[in-house]
Amino acid sequence: MMLSVFYKTADFDPIVVTLVMAAVSIGLILAARKRRAGALYPPYAPCSTLETIRMVSSSEYPWWVLRVARELNTLVFRVSLPVPAPMLVVVGEPDTFRKVMTDPLSKKPLEIYSNIGIINGGVPTMFTTNGEIWHSKRKSIAPAFSSNHVRRMNKVAIDKTNYWIEQELRPLIKSGGSFDVAKEMINITLDAICETAFEYEMSPDEKSLFTSELELALIEFALKSPSNPLRRLFGPLIPERRRAFVAARNLQKLAMKIQESYRNLEAPTEGTIIDRIMTSAAFENDKERAGQILEFLLAGHDTTGYSISWILLELARNPEEQRRLRASLSSISPEDWSRCDVLRMIIKEGMRLHPVASAGAVRVIGKDMMTSNKQLLPMGSIVFAPFILLFRNPEVFANENSFCPSRWENPSREMLDSMNPFALGKQNCIGQSLANAEMHYIVARICSEFDLSVEEEGSVDFFLTLKPVGVRLKAEKA
Numbered sequence: 001m002m003l004s005v006f007y008k009t010a011d012f013d014p015i016v017v018t019l020v021m022a023a024v025s026i027g028l029i030l031a032a033r034k035r036r037a038g039a040l041y042p043p044y045a046p047c048s049t050l051e052t053i054r055m056v057s058s059s060e061y062p063w064w065v066l067r068v069a070r071e072l073n074t075l076v077f078r079v080s081l082p083v084p085a086p087m088l089v090v091v092g093e094p095d096t097f098r099k100v101m102t103d104p105l106s107k108k109p110l111e112i113y114s115n116i117g118i119i120n121g122g123v124p125t126m127f128t129t130n131g132e133i134w135h136s137k138r139k140s141i142a143p144a145f146s147s148n149h150v151r152r153m154n155k156v157a158i159d160k161t162n163y164w165i166e167q168e169l170r171p172l173i174k175s176g177g178s179f180d181v182a183k184e185m186i187n188i189t190l191d192a193i194c195e196t197a198f199e200y201e202m203s204p205d206e207k208s209l210f211t212s213e214l215e216l217a218l219i220e221f222a223l224k225s226p227s228n229p230l231r232r233l234f235g236p237l238i239p240e241r242r243r244a245f246v247a248a249r250n251l252q253k254l255a256m257k258i259q260e261s262y263r264n265l266e267a268p269t270e271g272t273i274i275d276r277i278m279t280s281a282a283f284e285n286d287k288e289r290a291g292q293i294l295e296f297l298l299a300g301h302d303t304t305g306y307s308i309s310w311i312l313l314e315l316a317r318n319p320e321e322q323r324r325l326r327a328s329l330s331s332i333s334p335e336d337w338s339r340c341d342v343l344r345m346i347i348k349e350g351m352r353l354h355p356v357a358s359a360g361a362v363r364v365i366g367k368d369m370m371t372s373n374k375q376l377l378p379m380g381s382i383v384f385a386p387f388i389l390l391f392r393n394p395e396v397f398a399n400e401n402s403f404c405p406s407r408w409e410n411p412s413r414e415m416l417d418s419m420n421p422f423a424l425g426k427q428n429c430i431g432q433s434l435a436n437a438e439m440h441y442i443v444a445r446i447c448s449e450f451d452l453s454v455e456e457e458g459s460v461d462f463f464l465t466l467k468p469v470g471v472r473l474k475a476e477k478a
Helices: 002-007 015-037 049-056 061-072 094-102 110-117 131-147 147-175 181-198 202-226 239-263 273-280 286-317 320-329 335-338 343-351 387-391 413-416 431-451
Strands: 076-078 088-091 360-366 382-385 449-455 459-463 467-471 473-478
Touching: 015 459, 049 061, 049 094, 061 076, 061 088, 061 147, 061 387, 061 413, 088 094, 094 335, 094 360, 094 413, 110 202, 131 147, 131 273, 147 181, 147 431, 147 473, 181 202, 181 239, 181 286, 181 431, 202 239, 202 286, 202 459, 239 273, 239 286, 273 286, 286 320, 286 343, 286 449, 286 467, 320 343, 320 431, 320 449, 335 343, 335 431, 343 387, 343 431, 382 387, 431 449
Parallel strands: 088 382
Antiparallel strands: 076 088, 360 382, 449 473, 459 467
């Protein structure tokens, strides 16, 4: 196209112009090769390929990333995995992270995200595509996250929280019992998204099936398969992989049932997520619609539910922070709780210390990039950006492993640049406004009236999301 412009606007011999342009192109290629030949590259993680596969596909991944960064004394390092790319590199450096995520040439590596797409039936969804396909789907659904719809959806989350307090929490307080914080918060957020986004009420059996089958599918397709292509090659010989395919099919059947329920509604709410999916030309058939429904079910309940769980656990561990929050909320009407500075700092610190999406985002870069330490990341490299590495960077966050909400009273520019729990760039989290609204209200509603304490610390688990397992809290009337 550039040559045709030359031909039409300048009195040059087309052959001469072609030769000049070819020479320029060759020069650029040679310059790039020369730059790469003398380049400084990030160091390798001190692990074999097999050991790296084991770490990346295990619940140890977030802690392994932190350990390697500490051992190498760097926030950018290469890893060895059997994935075709010029370089596979972990990035926890704020400036490089922002550069990768906001560059228009960066995109999702489909060879990795396609594994997760198996859960959705292998159809194109917002999470598993790039380019025009991604853009058309996101554009069609984005209006469902307008401020009016977020308020509508958050009101349902408020109602679900109040119902839980009246029907579950108050009786527990009277009997001296405790509650599994992760289980209860996941139940609230799952009920809320089903009712608001899909106008569907899951039965207890369906919720049990959804959570159990989703766990089996995620372990295989989101954790183990992306880092180990051999699992795809020998899939039929691996019983747990065969079982994961059954789980995926069960989830897809549930999504089809949600579609059918929508079609049977006499007066569906206009502009909801399900309404946008069902009426948009961006989704060609029911299988594609089911895949997108599953994606929102997956992304819309556990990340928010587990984030709330971690925040409540940290408040239960830190009674002084609880009292400070309660005092601040008491001077504000519930309608304005989201404007409470103390609440905002607590939410932000809870998400920093316990990023539910600890593994962060993955991108393939469309051009050569330099890190802050002048290390080269060649075009086509796959960049892993674990949020836990960004958020627990000791160079940015003092006492990085401690819960300290007051650090956000006067945050540095580096702190603000490092804290991006919903990712950056055009492919960031579409539902972040809803997640923030739900987190702020639910935490405020519980802590405004009740004093929390820890009965059982439980444990930490990770596969795709970082979650507290077996944590039991007790509540008393404050």
